[in-house]
Every structure is written in structure tokens, then in C-alpha cells.
Amino acid sequence: MLIIGIAGGTGCGKTTVVNQIIDQLPENEVGVISQDSYYKDTSHLSYDDRTKINFDHPRAIDFDLLVSHLKTLREGKPVHQPVYSFVKHNRTSDTILTNPRKVMIVEGILILTHAEIRDMFDIKIFVHADSDERLIRRLKRDINERGRDLDEVLTRYQTTLKPMHQQFIEPTKEYADIIIPNNKYNTVAVDIVRTIINEKLA
Ligand SMILES: Nc1ncnc2c1ncn2[C@@H]1O[C@H](COP(=O)(O)OP(=O)(O)O)[C@@H](O)[C@H]1O
Numbered sequence: 001m002l003i004i005g006i007a008g009g010t011g012c013g014k015t016t017v018v019n020q021i022i023d024q025l026p027e028n029e030v031g032v033i034s035q036d037s038y039y040k041d042t043s044h045l046s047y048d049d050r051t052k053i054n055f056d057h058p059r060a061i062d063f064d065l066l067v068s069h070l071k072t073l074r075e076g077k078p079v080h081q082p083v084y085s086f087v088k089h090n091r092t093s094d095t096i097l098t099n100p101r102k103v104m105i106v107e108g109i110l111i112l113t114h115a116e117i118r119d120m121f122d123i124k125i126f127v128h129a130d131s132d133e134r135l136i137r138r139l140k141r142d143i144n145e146r147g148r149d150l151d152e153v154l155t156r157y158q159t160t161l162k163p164m165h166q167q168f169i170e171p172t173k174e175y176a177d178i179i180i181p182n183n184k185y186n187t188v189a190v191d192i193v194r195t196i197i198n199e200k201l202a
């Protein structure tokens with residue numbers, strides 16, 4: 001199994017890059033794990049308390065479960081990937097049966113902060129977009145798709161997104177084997193990653 005980690009700040013385009021990579025690959029050969037699925041279960045908190053969580057700090061992520069799922073997949077066994085609701089700020093009761101594939105892509109803002117997970121990656125990629133570009137994309141996406149308003153996104157940006165990005169996410173760029181500049185759509189970089197994957201699948 002080839003495991004590829006794709007990190008980068010919120011709104012840099014990780015999900016988009018992953019979708020572009022897998023779009024032209026055989027469905028049953030490549031699997032995707034999203035770090036967002038592994039936000040800790042916070043059912044014991046009220047909705048109001050959940051809105052106050054710092055979702056950009058590594059402690060918000062259930063890394064133990066993510067490590068255990070990656071090990072299980074590497075052993076050739078399926079896992080039940082949790083499903084997360086950005087509207088409820090919590091895991092749902094659903095899971096997605098995720099089967100082991102020849103190539104597994106793991107994407108998320110904080111995946112390169114965790115040494116054990118980092119060491120499981122055969123290839124580490126960091127997607128870069130400038131912070132103003134990321135904020136604009138995040139605003140549009142969170143208002144259109146994640147049930148947020150302008151004030152929520154801007155407040156969260158100032159209080160947690162920006163400081164956590166500087167403290168935890170940006171420093172992990174140094175671990176990357178490949179840095180993808182993504183201020184604009186980068187089809188050349190996507191083609192290169194797909195070529196690497198195709199070699200593994202051949
Ligand atoms: N290169 C790009 N140029 C312009 N918009 C982009 C680009 N990449 C992604 N987007 C848009 O920005 C938003 C955030 O992208 P997404 O892939 O969800 O980022 P991430 O997973 O890193 O948070 C989405 O609405 C997406 O369509």
C-alpha cells in the first residue's frame with residue numbers, strides 16, 4: 001500500500017486537489033481518508049459549547065483513532081470512517097465503510113503535526129495558497145456549504161485559524177516532499193502526483 005499525506009491550511013485546496021487526482025484513476029484502486037472525519041466526538045457538550053471549540057488545534061483531533069484506522073487499512077482490513085457534520089460541530093451517527101486500497105490518500109490541515117502518522121506516509125505533500133486567498137475561499141465555502149455567516153468565519157479566523165495556522169500548520173511544510181503552489185488551479189502538479197500513483201498501480 002502507498003500512503004500519501006496531503007496537508008495545508010484551510011482553504012488551500014486540499015479536497016479539490018484530492019478530487020482532481022482521483023478523478024481519472026480507477027475507483028477501486030485509490031481510497032481517501034479525511035482528517036475532518038476524525039474530529040473528537042463531543043456529544044457530551046451543548047451546541048453552544050461545541051461552537052467554542054478550537055478546531056484548528058491538534059487536540060481537537062482523535063489522532064489515536066486515525067492511527068488505528070491507518071494501521072488496520074495497512075493490514076488489508078476495512079474501517080468504519082466516522083462522518084462529521086460541520087453544521088452540528090459533531091460526529092454524526094453514520095460511518096462510511098472504507099476499504100483498503102493500493103493507494104490511500106490522507107488529507108487534513110494537521111496530519112503532518114503527528115509524528116507517528118507522518119512516518120506512515122510514503123509521500124508527504126503540502127498544498128500552499130496565500131492566506132488572503134485561503135480566507136476568501138473559506139468565507140465563500142463556509143457560508144455556502146457549512147451553514148456559517150460572515151461574522152462567524154471572520155471571528156474564527158482572527159481567534160483561532162490564523163494563530164493555529166502559524167503555530168502548527170505552516171511549520172509542517174518543512175516535512176513535505178512536494179509543495180504544490182495552489183493560488184491558481186495547478187493541473188501540472190496534479191498530473192505529476194497522478195503519474196506517481198499510476199506507477200504504483202502498474
Ligand atoms: N486553486 C483554486 N483556485 C480557486 N478556488 C479554489 C482552488 N482550489 C480550491 N478552490 C475552492 O476553494 C474552496 C476551498 O477548497 P477546498 O478544496 O475545500 O480546500 P481545503 O480542503 O484545503 O480546505 C472550495 O470552494 C474550492 O472550490
Ligand SMILES: Nc1ccn([C@@H]2O[C@H](COP(=O)(O)O)[C@@H](O)[C@H]2O)c(=O)n1
Pocket residue numbers: 009010011014015036039055056085086088089090108109161
Ligand atoms: N465544526 C467545525 C470543525 C472544523 N472546522 C474548520 O474546518 C477546517 C478544516 O477543514 P478544511 O476542509 O478547511 O481543511 C478548520 O480550519 C476548522 O476551523 C469548522 O469550521 N467547524
